[in-house]
């Protein structure tokens with residue numbers, strides 16, 4: 583049987599994800615921890631700015647191009663089998679909630 587990508591739900595320590603997340607854009611990525619830009623997401627094991635090791639990966643591009651989701655997953659899985667792929671909109675939603683809590687809570 584052919585292998586296919588299915589999105590799954592798992593419980594994560596959000597601070598841990600935020601600290602080790604590599605966000606991919608069109609050509610370059612950025613570090614969610616220190617916001618460094620211009621990172622080569624196919625090769626960078628750690629952030630060139632803050633040195634954090636990347637463990638998770640999300641694509642900001644898929645917000646605008648959700649149809650590319652599975653191509654992205656396949657490509658990243660091939661190039662970066664070391665990273666756990668997460669959904670950017672989930673991440674952004676929780677990050678927003680966390681920030682609101684920091685400000686108003």
Ligand SMILES: [Zn+2]
Pocket residue numbers: 613614615616617618629630631632633634
């Ligand atoms: Zn960084």
